[in-house]
Amino acid sequence: MATTRILEWLGRFYIFLLLAFLYLPIIIMALMSFNASPFYQLPFEWTTDWYASLWQNDQLIAATWNSIEIAVITTFISTVLGSMASLALYRYEFRGKKLLQALLFPPIAIPWLITGTAMLIFFFGIGIGRGLVAILLGHVALALPYVIVVVSARLQTFAPELEEAARSLGANQWQVTHRVTLPWIMPGVIAGGLFAFAVSFDQFVVSYFLSTPGQTTLPVEIYAAIRKGFTPEINAVSTIIIVVSMALMLLTARFFKFGGEK
């Protein structure tokens, strides 16, 4: 038992190390938002000027709201559609299924630059053009494969007998899905949603091709800014986003259970 205890503590320490690795650049990003030098110059000189100028930067703020809006809608649509598709791929056996599964990889494998160019040409061709609608259309498509792959991985652990048992007890298809399958795959759906949000929120290339000057997203603004006027305002806005989402997430974790507790 003692060994188990020690191993458990080692495990916790390991998680701590991993989080330290993951958050190292985030902490530096946040620190630099309070540093006076626009070029991350050291020694550190405290300032809140970047937050003050961020407050004045309507363009950056508008782009941030666009990004949040698009990422939230993308997350919702791609999680719902993706989970449905995963269920179908799991539940049913049919010809061409392997092909459908293989088709999930082109959007991930083809560099976004090419996908973005292709989307621009095609969306023009069919009359959608550029703008927030086009960006949303593209983002959902990019996020879908991630959701399907992640949810499918979770579904692989699901015992089909459970669905059969529920059916034999007289549950209809909807009840089976709603009461049996969905609770089981929920951690997968949540993880897929988190990835979808990340894919959309940090998506630069495709958004870049599909945005118009008035309708742009945060990463597009950032990449355009580094040509000339990159300032730690970018760090400031990223820091605010991280702090707010961390608060939201910890609240969520406090009040909802989704980790698949048995």
Add this chain to the structure above:
Amino acid sequence: MADQLATGSRRGLKPALPLLLPAYLWLTVAIFLPLSAMVFFSFMTDLPLAEKEWAFTLGNYTAFFSQGLYLTLLLASLRLGLEVTLWCVVIGYPAAYVLAKVLKGRSREAIFLLIILPFWSNGLVRIFSWAMVLREGGILDTTLNAVLPFKINIDLMYSYPAVIIGLVHSYVPYMVLTCYLTLQAIDDSLIEAGRSLGASRFQVLKRVIIPLSMPGLIAGAALIFVPVVGSFMEPRILGGRTGTFYGTIIEDQFVAVFNWPLGAALSFILLAVVLIILALAAPVLRRAG
């Protein structure tokens, strides 16, 4: 075996359609059709623009074989993808195990979320921050020299290791979360049963835990390997003059010389190679499990 067992309780495409159609229609409109236009371009000598002449050709594909450069870079990119994936397994799998089997209750949910949160910040800002850590006189260098009694010189920036560090940092959450999803599903009583039958921890790991969590490992590996092979942003900024990879030359064709046909052909070759590798690797991995 596992495939048949875990899936397909029912036959037929018809009942599956209502669930499949929305997602695949969306993918068709936003990705497959646009990419088919690109496939079309990849067989052309030039873009179909008013002032240009164009014809059909296989030249863009044969160009790949005519120059050693492309193959060298493709191999370099595949190696990069493999190394990053392996590091992600080594770092991510144990973390997923701890998360799924050691931590309980609220702290598990909180950490689950904390692991993905860094990726809601901007990718470019993250890379700039890594530059601050890794460069000479940067944070790593300064900290180590302050702690260690002897003087060392750490300048990892603009090197291959810097590219690996940056990419592993970007992709390890995929591995942690996909492995978590399958590890968490393993019934604790299975592990206990194995142990009580006299199996060592290692045997339980090898015979029970790894095989049962294989779908997560495979999904994670695919989600990491595939995009890393085509990456160009992180290698360029963190790798400096060593940061030229296959993704870089595709980007050049699109951005620098406006040769979309060649750029498209190069990316479809990449796609084909990646799909072949996935097709070959998946059964091997499953059997290993």
Add this chain to the structure above:
Amino acid sequence: MCMPRLTAFLTATAVFVSALAAQAAEEVHVLNWKGYGADEPWAVADFEKATGFKVVNDFFNSEQEMLTKLRTNPGLYDVVMINAAFNDQAMAGKLIQPIDASKLSNYADIAKDKANSPMLNHDGKVYGVPWVWGLTAVAINEKSFDKPPTSIAEMWDPAHKGRVIIRDDAVEAVQFGAIASGQNINDIKDMEAVKAKLTSLMPQIKTFWSSENDWNQMVASNQIDIGTYWSGSADRAKTHFKLPVSLVIPQEGAVAWLDAFSIPAGSKNVAGAEAFINYMIDPKFYVEWVTKVGAPVSANTKAVETLPEDAFNRKVMGNPEVAKRIQFQAPITDEQREKYLALWQELKVNVK
């Protein structure tokens, strides 16, 4: 998908988009690099107040992208900023239209050699109004030098090993190699010499830069000694950001470029475009731009004359000795561009 049909679709969309754009004739749509004068908020506000037109800025990140935007959005833009070396290509693609220079009151003050540049004038018609020009030369980190070097050879000095930086751009790299090997940048006879020069430079290099911000960060953290840089950017780094950067125009010479404004074919607001271009070449705008932000050299002689005697853009860039050393970039064909890229890629791969 059938290609003629796609082209037809594109045209149909374009017509549709232009129809929409027509309703907002009071807007002037400007396509330019971001942070390059035309989008300065004070300038936009000033212009809007003076003329009543509303400015809508759009940006590109490479010349190729600018051409793509013009091709895929016919009728959307009223003003586009084009490097003179690309003017020819834009005109040949029927992307820009002739400009009636008599409508621009400031046009007469443009330096004659720039206004009459064969790159901007075709068949006796004006296709581009020269705006500013500058150099791709060498800049140094003042902390690393007691006195500024005079020769490009400094970049090959082993003392700077691992502290040299050049831009990740095939054309710029090859033309730089041409200057270093004593050749005409627009007529490179000896590619092998260029290749040899660049090959021996590679081990000196720390990394490649792609934006001004890269350069400024590297200098701020004292990671580099010397590298290729743009004159306007070096000026901005020094005057605006107070970084220890100064520009050197090597005795071997430097690459010069000329930026000009054009009016895209199908513009819905030519009058607004003319007013905007005229405002951009006005000395009043230029002086404010160069003092507040830092800028390349104006093509308007009156604008340069209003600068203080010792201003870099007047003293150094206006120096006849310097003028002799610099070589203006001429148009580059697609074949040359691909050849340069192949060479550049080979160099980058071999260094790994």
